[in-house]
Amino acid sequence: SxxxxxxxxxxxxxxxxxxxxxxxxxxxxxxxQWYRQNSGRxxxxxxxxxxxxxxxxxxxxxxxxxxxxxxxxxxxxxxxAADTASYFCATGPFGNEKLTFGTGTxxxxxx
Amino acid sequence: DSGVTQxxxxxxxxxxxxxxxxxxxxxxxxxxxxxxxxxxxxxxxxIQYYNGEERAKGNILERFSAQQFPDLHSELNLSSLELGxxxxxxxxSSRGRTGELFFGEGSRLTVL
Numbered sequence: 001s002x003x004x005x006x007x008x009x010x011x012x013x014x015x016x017x018x019x020x021x022x023x024x025x026x027x028x029x030x031x032x033q034w035y036r037q038n039s040g041r042x043x044x045x046x047x048x049x050x051x052x053x054x055x056x057x058x059x060x061x062x063x064x065x066x067x068x069x070x071x072x073x074x075x076x077x078x079x080x081a082a083d084t085a086s087y088f089c090a091t092g093p094f095g096n097e098k099l100t101f102g103t104g105t106x107x108x109x110x111x
Numbered sequence: 112d113s114g115v116t117q118x119x120x121x122x123x124x125x126x127x128x129x130x131x132x133x134x135x136x137x138x139x140x141x142x143x144x145x146x147x148x149x150x151x152x153x154x155x156x157x158i159q160y161y162n163g164e165e166r167a168k169g170n171i172l173e174r175f176s177a178q179q180f181p182d183l184h185s186e187l188n189l190s191s192l193e194l195g196x197x198x199x200x201x202x203x204s205s206r207g208r209t210g211e212l213f214f215g216e217g218s219r220l221t222v223l
Contacts, residue, residue: 033211042113042201042214043154088154095209096142097167101154 004089004102012108019076021105023089024069032065032072033090035101043088043101046074076107084109114138117202117215125223129190132218136183136204142166143185144205144212145177149198160185161208192222 004025013019023032031050035043049056049065049072056063062075076083086106092099114137124130136143145157156169160179171177174192179185189196199219203212 031209035212035214040199040217040219042115042216043203043212044113044214045211048211090212095207096144096205096212097159097208098156098169099144099159099212100156100169101146103153 004091004100006087006089006102006105008105009103010106010108012110013079015079015081015109015111017079019079019083019107019109021074021087021107023072023074023102025072025089025091025102026070027091027093029067029091030094031091032063033099034061034063034072034074035088035090037086037088037104039085046087079107079109081109081111083107113213113215115202115204115213115215117200117218119218120216121219121221123221123223124192126192126194128192128222129188130192130220132187132189132200132202132220134185134187134202134204134215136185136202137213140204140206140213141183142205142208143179143183144203145171145185145187146201146203147198148201148217149195152198154201157187166208189220192220194222196220197222 034046086104116135157171159167199217203214
């Protein structure tokens with residue numbers, strides 16, 4: 001079963017706009033990771049946020065984590081066509097053991 | 112290029128057959144993970160190895176088995192294949208037991 005679920009399942013925005021996707025998970029976590037997958041390709045790691053962190057930035061990415069609500073959000077600012085991909089959150093009870101991925105958000109950036 | 116190599120990239124076989132998928136992790140990475148991605152099940156964790164030993168098991172069917180060899184490469188064996196086993200099979204590696212995973216490009220299995 002999936003540990004996390006992303007919301008929305010699909011999102012289409014104009015290039016230059018910000019994109020926000022959310023992840024909810026079920027059990028206690030050590031850290032939460034976000035990955036991107038271009039169609040049919042391998043997943044690429046974007047950012048990792050530890051359970052004792054509330055916010056983290058990396059370039060145009062901003063991730064927040066609310067352990068009390070068991071949720072995380074990924075914000076991509078000033079979106080580009082190249083950001084078109086599926087985005088997944090991944091969580092595990094300890095490190096990467098049984099690291100499970102959510103259902104993903106399919107993001108489409110309209111030029 | 113993630114540094115993780117998976118072979119074969121594509122594989123077409125018949126029901127009841129057996130196949131072996133191979134993964135070479137990034138140089139120095141001790142952990143190897145196998146995932147199955149299908150349209151209806153999403154990305155499912157199958158199994159994880161660390162330095163040759165099984166560390167965690169997920170939704171891996173009894174018809175499937177895996178191992179990690181002393182040189183750290185890994186193989187996933189799928190037997191008595193069924194139509195529903197058609198999927199993308201990903202291997203990933205990481206330096207230790209925490210931190211980011213580096214994914215290969217996957218092996219696309221089609222069972223006819």
